Amino acid sequence: MNESKAYYWLSLACFAPSTLNKILEKYSPMELWDNYDIILNSTSLGEKDGFKALRQFKNEDYLNDSLNKLRKNGIGIVTRAVDKMPQCLLQKEVAPPAVLYYKGDISLLKTRCFAIVGTRQSTTYGEDIAKRFASGLSKYFTIVSGLAMGIDGIAQKAALAAGGKTIGVLGSGLNCFTPSCNGRLFDEVCEKGLAISEYPPDMCATKYTFPTRNRIISGLSEGLLIVEANAKSGALITAELANEQNREVYAVPGNVDRSRAAGTNSLIAKGEAKLVVEYTDILNDLNIDFDKNIGKNDAVVLDNSELMVYNLLQNGPLHADELCLKLGMKIFELTPLLTMMEVKKIVKRTAASTYGLLAK
Amino acid sequence: MLSKVRSFGLHGIDGFDVCIETDISNGLPVLEVLGLPDAVNRESIKRVKSAVKNSGFYFSNKRITVNMAPADVKKEGPLYDLPIAIGILTASEQLSQDKVSEFAFIGELSLDGIIRPVKGIMPIIISALSKGCKKIVIPIENVQEASYIDGICSYGVASLKEAVSFLCGETIIEPIKIKPFPTSNARTTFENDFKYVKGQFTAKRALEIAAAGGHNILMIGPPGTGKTMLAKCLPSILPDMNVGEILETTKIHSVAGLLNSCDGIVGVRPFRSPHHTVSSVALTGGGANARPGEISLAHNGVLFLDELPEYPRNVLETLRQPLEDGKIVISRAANKVEYPADFMLVASMNPCPCGNLSSSIKECICTPSQIAKYLSRLSGPLMDRIDMHIEVDNVTYSDISSDETAECSSEIKKRVDAARKIQTERFSECNIYSNGNMNSRLLKTYCKLNKECNEMMEAAFDKLGFSARGYSRILKVARTIADLDGKENIEMKHIAEAIQYRSLDRRTGNE
Numbered sequence: 001m002n003e004s005k006a007y008y009w010l011s012l013a014c015f016a017p018s019t020l021n022k023i024l025e026k027y028s029p030m031e032l033w034d035n036y037d038i039i040l041n042s043t044s045l046g047e048k049d050g051f052k053a054l055r056q057f058k059n060e061d062y063l064n065d066s067l068n069k070l071r072k073n074g075i076g077i078v079t080r081a082v083d084k085m086p087q088c089l090l091q092k093e094v095a096p097p098a099v100l101y102y103k104g105d106i107s108l109l110k111t112r113c114f115a116i117v118g119t120r121q122s123t124t125y126g127e128d129i130a131k132r133f134a135s136g137l138s139k140y141f142t143i144v145s146g147l148a149m150g151i152d153g154i155a156q157k158a159a160l161a162a163g164g165k166t167i168g169v170l171g172s173g174l175n176c177f178t179p180s181c182n183g184r185l186f187d188e189v190c191e192k193g194l195a196i197s198e199y200p201p202d203m204c205a206t207k208y209t210f211p212t213r214n215r216i217i218s219g220l221s222e223g224l225l226i227v228e229a230n231a232k233s234g235a236l237i238t239a240e241l242a243n244e245q246n247r248e249v250y251a252v253p254g255n256v257d258r259s260r261a262a263g264t265n266s267l268i269a270k271g272e273a274k275l276v277v278e279y280t281d282i283l284n285d286l287n288i289d290f291d292k293n294i295g296k297n298d299a300v301v302l303d304n305s306e307l308m309v310y311n312l313l314q315n316g317p318l319h320a321d322e323l324c325l326k327l328g329m330k331i332f333e334l335t336p337l338l339t340m341m342e343v344k345k346i347v348k349r350t351a352a353s354t355y356g357l358l359a360k
Numbered sequence: 361m362l363s364k365v366r367s368f369g370l371h372g373i374d375g376f377d378v379c380i381e382t383d384i385s386n387g388l389p390v391l392e393v394l395g396l397p398d399a400v401n402r403e404s405i406k407r408v409k410s411a412v413k414n415s416g417f418y419f420s421n422k423r424i425t426v427n428m429a430p431a432d433v434k435k436e437g438p439l440y441d442l443p444i445a446i447g448i449l450t451a452s453e454q455l456s457q458d459k460v461s462e463f464a465f466i467g468e469l470s471l472d473g474i475i476r477p478v479k480g481i482m483p484i485i486i487s488a489l490s491k492g493c494k495k496i497v498i499p500i501e502n503v504q505e506a507s508y509i510d511g512i513c514s515y516g517v518a519s520l521k522e523a524v525s526f527l528c529g530e531t532i533i534e535p536i537k538i539k540p541f542p543t544s545n546a547r548t549t550f551e552n553d554f555k556y557v558k559g560q561f562t563a564k565r566a567l568e569i570a571a572a573g574g575h576n577i578l579m580i581g582p583p584g585t586g587k588t589m590l591a592k593c594l595p596s597i598l599p600d601m602n603v604g605e606i607l608e609t610t611k612i613h614s615v616a617g618l619l620n621s622c623d624g625i626v627g628v629r630p631f632r633s634p635h636h637t638v639s640s641v642a643l644t645g646g647g648a649n650a651r652p653g654e655i656s657l658a659h660n661g662v663l664f665l666d667e668l669p670e671y672p673r674n675v676l677e678t679l680r681q682p683l684e685d686g687k688i689v690i691s692r693a694a695n696k697v698e699y700p701a702d703f704m705l706v707a708s709m710n711p712c713p714c715g716n717l718s719s720s721i722k723e724c725i726c727t728p729s730q731i732a733k734y735l736s737r738l739s740g741p742l743m744d745r746i747d748m749h750i751e752v753d754n755v756t757y758s759d760i761s762s763d764e765t766a767e768c769s770s771e772i773k774k775r776v777d778a779a780r781k782i783q784t785e786r787f788s789e790c791n792i793y794s795n796g797n798m799n800s801r802l803l804k805t806y807c808k809l810n811k812e813c814n815e816m817m818e819a820a821f822d823k824l825g826f827s828a829r830g831y832s833r834i835l836k837v838a839r840t841i842a843d844l845d846g847k848e849n850i851e852m853k854h855i856a857e858a859i860q861y862r863s864l865d866r867r868t869g870n871e
Contacts, residue, residue, distance in 0.1 A: 121727055149728045181732065258723055319720065319753060321559045331561035332841075336856035343819040349863075351720035352581055352711075352751030353562045 005063055006033045007079035007098045012057045012200065013050035017095035017212060023051075029081075029098075033058070075174055075201055076102050078109070086110055086220065093245045094219035097198035101174050104194035108165055113220045114141035114282075115242075117235045118151025118227035123260055124350060126151055126228030129252050131158040133225060136279035138164025140288055144221050146171065146213065147189065151227045151235075153182045160192055167220065170197035171213045172205035211237050218242035223286060226251040226273060229263030236263050239273060249273040250282055305329075306341055310357070313347060317356030363450035363457055366464040367443035368488055369435055370480045372650070372697035373611045375487030379429040380440060382447035387423030393444075395428030398436045398649070407438075407469050408445045415473035415521040420452040434695060436649050439478040442467030442497070445520055446527075459527050463515075464488055464496045473520040477501035479617035482610050485509045495535075497523060504624025505614055507539045508607075541603045542627045550596035552589070555768035559755040563590050566750045566861055568772050571597050572779040573840030574794030576683065576705040576745060578668065580863065581752030582719040587708035590752070591633075591664050594706060596769035598629040598662065599780035605660040605793065608700055612652050612659055630661035632703075636670040640678045646690045650697045655682050658703035660793075668707040669737040676742055679705070683745040686797065704796065705746065709738075718751050747796060747833045748861040779843040795840045800832065807835040813855045820859045830865040834858045 006029035015023070023032070023045065032039065036058055040046040057063065070077065078084045078100045086109045089096045114137050118126060127150075134143050134155035143159035145152040147168035159166040168189045172178055174197050177186045189195050198216065199209060214237050218224050224242040226249070229235040242249045251273035254261020267273035276282055283290045302310055308327055312318060320338070324331055338355055341347040350356040363382045368375040391405045405426065412419045426444055428435050443465040449455045466484060468476040481502040488496050489512045498506055500516035507514075513535035517523040525531040554564055563579065567590060570577040579587045601609070609626040613619050619626070634643060634654045645653030655663055665671060682688045686702035711717035712731045717724040726734075743749075783794050790802060798806065809817065817834070820826055835850075838858040842850045 121724075123724075179729075181728075260723075317720070320562050321755070324561050331565045332857060335562070335565070335860045336853040339820070339856035339859045340816075343816070343823050345823065352718040352753035352863075354720045354753060 001033060001060055003030055003081040004079045006030050007081055008067065008077060009033060009054065009057055009063055011099035013054050015050050017097060020098060021095050070201065074103055076106060078102060078106065084109065089216065089219050091219070091245065094215055100196045100198055101201055102194060102196045103174055103190040106194060108142050108167055108194040111142045111165065112140070112222060113144045113167065115144040115217045115221035115224040116151070116155035116227060117145055117217065117224065117238050119229050119233050119235060119260055120148050120150035121260065122150035122154065122228055125254070126260060127154050130155045130227045133227065133279045134158035135162035137282065138162045140283060142167055144169065144217055146217060147182055147186055149179050149181060153185055156189060157185055160188060166193040168193070168195045169213050169217045170195060171210035173197055173199045173201040173203040175201040176204045178205050210234060214238040215241045218245055218247050221247060223248035223250060223282060225282065226264050226267060228254060228260045230259045231262040233263045236267070239267055243272055248285065250276045252276060305337055309337060309341065310346065313355065313357045317350045317354050320353040320355065361451050361453060363447050363460070365443040365447040365450065365460055366493065367440055367466060368464060368484045369433070370437065370484060370615060372699060373483045373615050375484040376433070377491055378435065380443045380447045381427040381429060382451040383425045384420050384422050384451045389421040390423050392425045394426065395431045396434045397428065398434060400438050401435050401440060404438060404441050404444060407441055407471060408448065410471040411469040411473040411520050412445055412448065414471060415519065417449060417454055418452065420448065424448060437478065438468035439466050441469035442475060442523065445469060449524065455524060455527055462495055464493050466496065467499045469520060475499045475517055475519055480615040481505045482614035485512060485514060488512060503536045505619055507536050508541060508625055510538045541606055550769060552593040553596050553769045554593045554772060555766045557586065557589060557593060558766055560586060560590065560752065563750055563752045566748055567594055568597060568776060569837060569840050569844065570704065570748055571599065572776045572844055573836065574704050574796035575747035575837060575840065576796065578746050578749040579708040579752050580711050580718065580749060582722065582754065583710060583715045585752045585754050587752050588666055591706050591708060593769065594662055595629065595631045597772045597776050599777045601627065601629060601660060602784065609660045612656050612699060616652050616657060618657065630658050631664065632658040632661065633664040633666060636667055638675060640675045643675055644678045644682070644688050644690065645699050646692065650690055650695065652699045655679065655688060655701040655703055656699040659700045661703060663703045663705050665705070665707040668709040669734055673737055677739060680741055680745065702797070719753060721754055743864065747837055749864045750861055751863050775844055779840065782843045795836050795843070798836055803832055803835055807839050807850060809850060812852050813850060816852050816855045826862065826865050830862045834862060837861055
């Protein structure tokens with residue numbers, strides 16, 4: 001029996017992080033293992049169901065067996081006892097888990113991490129922003145997020161597409177990944193990056209596990225970027241946690257008329273997040289050297305009519321009908337033009353028949 | 361005595377020979393009908409009895425046996441009333457068999473001897489012609505339909521009495537005058553005209569292309585953006601029908617009994633818009649007495665499905681085979697019929713349950729799973745068969761306020777007609793009428809791309825995240841755009857435009 005195994009044993013009780021840390025303040029894991037019966041019978045701790053349940057696992061052979069089983073399934077564990085658990089997670093404010101289950105490249109835990117989170121109900125605007133920031137930041141950081149629908153998944157996808165690394169922090173066990181629509185992304189993250197979870201592999205997600213894991217997302221990271229969040233978004237919980245953990249929090253502002261921007265805008269207004277408009281703002285803020293020329297695309301050659309469209313779109317996206325009227329063009333002349341400009345990555349469709357400039 | 365009367369039955373949209381044999385022999389006064397009559401047919405003998413008596417003829421009170429040959433084919437509908445009556449009158453020697461043998465007879469009788477119109481006269485006369493029948497007696501109310509078929513003398517009669525006196529030579533009835541097929545769209549005014557639609561240039565252009573090439577099209581947009589209005593304007597720009605198309609469509613409408621008795625012909629492309637509560641049998645056709653469904657009634661015309669995801673999935677999936685083959689084969693235990701169903705599918709839908717996903721004005725409040733669930737009501741294979749998808753958005757203020765009057769439908773129709781003419785010539789030996797129906801072999805022949813176009817396609821797939829399934833659809837649409845432009849070869853701008861009409865193909869979140 002060693003300390004690491006004792007942590008593993010303790011984790012099977014599935015304590016809430018705060019309970020676990022209160023217990024560990026009083027007793028070391030080895031003490032708990034050795035004096036289990038005494039503590040159970042003589043202290044208030046014995047009244048906790050989780051602690052009672054530990055009795056059925058208090059068998060070293062069983063623990064060894066179950067660890068072997070995990071290994072066979074490609075799941076590794078990191079406990080507080082081992083060096084692989086990064087220091088940033090062990091801070092008191094993070095309420096670190098006893099054990100992290102993982103699939104993938106565990107060394108990523110020790111790289112510089114940056115979190116990008118946001119609403120699950122993303123808009124095309126938010127998705128663009130998430131992609132842009134994730135692919136830019138992935139050159140300097142491992143991108144951490146929650147593998148959720150919307151911003152989270154898109155940021156992680158973009159990081160992988162840009163050749164970067166990413167860590168997905170799950171709100172469920174590693175064998176019970178949700179949401180299923182991001183299943184492929186999860187597999188890819190396991191293969192090329194790292195997926196971690198504090199929950200036993202076969203535990204399903206509940207309403208409470210997602211907000212709880214958010215502390216690990218922010219805890220792992222040097223900074224946190226909120227891309228799009230409505231007033232009640234879970235991303236705001238992450239922002240609050242990050243502030244408690246003394247991590248830098250950044251937010252991208254949005255259109256004041258849109259509910260999806262209410263959360264980020266209020267974070268900025270309350271001074272809880274720094275306003276950023278480009279990923280280089282974050283690099284500057286974190287004092288990271290970068291090539292000042294990046295992000296400036298090579299000039300694209302535009303012909304006359306393309307230039308006319310370009311100039312019109314500089315004040316914001318326009319409906320194809322308006323473009324037609326303003327340019328005095330027929331729709332069948334304009335449509336091919338827009339396709340060409342889309343292919344050249346100058347414009348993109350922002351809504352139905354509405355085109356805007358593709359941000360550089 | 362035995363008599364034989366020639367008549368025709370209907371199977372699908374084709375007629376078949378039926379010989380009504382009547383035998384009157386000594387015995388108790390019993391009436392028997394043989395030859396798989398349906399319920400309507402069994403009743404027919406009672407109608408005939410009253411009609412014969414009420415027309416002032418003698419109805420034999422001996423044993424009467426009526427056989428409808430061939431005996432193994434089901435006979436449906438009331439169209440054998442008249443031939444049975446003639447058969448009984450002949451068998452009872454009130455008419456001469458020689459005279460009766462010259463004609464074929466079709467018609468339903470009412471109790472007073474009046475001949476009522478029947479369904480499916482047009483296909484019956486066409487088959488009668490091909491089976492060597494020279495003269496046919498039909499209900500007077502069906503003469504309009506019959507008047508387009510040359511080569512056969514059709515005689516319209518109003519009552520049994522008139523029919524008998526005609527056969528006896530007492531009354532002279534002239535055969536129906538043959539009318540030529542209308543060469544151009546007889547109807548010039550439409551209720552809905554594109555000139556009343558302000559703005560929506562993209563959608564209008566897309567519909568013009570769809571009409572010209574017979575492409576299936578899906579309009580996606582928030583509620584209240586005019587998708588239904590646009591679709592309702594579509595008939596006003598559909599190209600004229602050629603004679604082949606008119607014949608096919610009229611046959612189906614004749615079988616369904618939907619022909620307007622003053623025209624007697626379907627000269628305008630049909631526009632069918634079944635509600636989303638439609639059952640799959642109503643859509644595809646079938647039932648106990650096989651009837652053409654909405655898709656066949658829309659043959660050579662438009663089938664408009666408003667709010668596509670609201671249709672039950674099993675109903676939509678039945679469209680897959682007809683969309684591919686242009687016909688529907690309805691197989692039941694007892695029989696099998698085939699109806700043509702070569703229609704242009706026009707559908708509309710919202711992008712998400714709340715409808716505002718692609719709107720530039722309103723915000724969508726749906727969750728991603730709601731949207732995914734909504735869109736999953738449409739299967740991939742079905743969407744594969746739709747050539748064009750366009751997004752329709754709210755009309756902008758500058759559209760409404762602009763003084764420019766929109767182009768009227770008749771102008772657009774001229775371009776559509778011209779493009780369709782090119783296609784008809786191109787496909788004159790291929791048994792199809794439009795680009796929308798090209799198979800992969802024709803696609804290779806007529807949609808060759810030059811190097812520039814190939815590069816454009818490649819860039820679109822590469823940079824815009826297109827999926828491969830849209831490739832041939834883009835080619836077909838580009839072919840139609842080139843036809844509208846009057847160009848023999850597909851050019852880069854045609855491809856570039858066609859690409860814009862595949863909005864659902866674009867992958868998101870993967871650039």
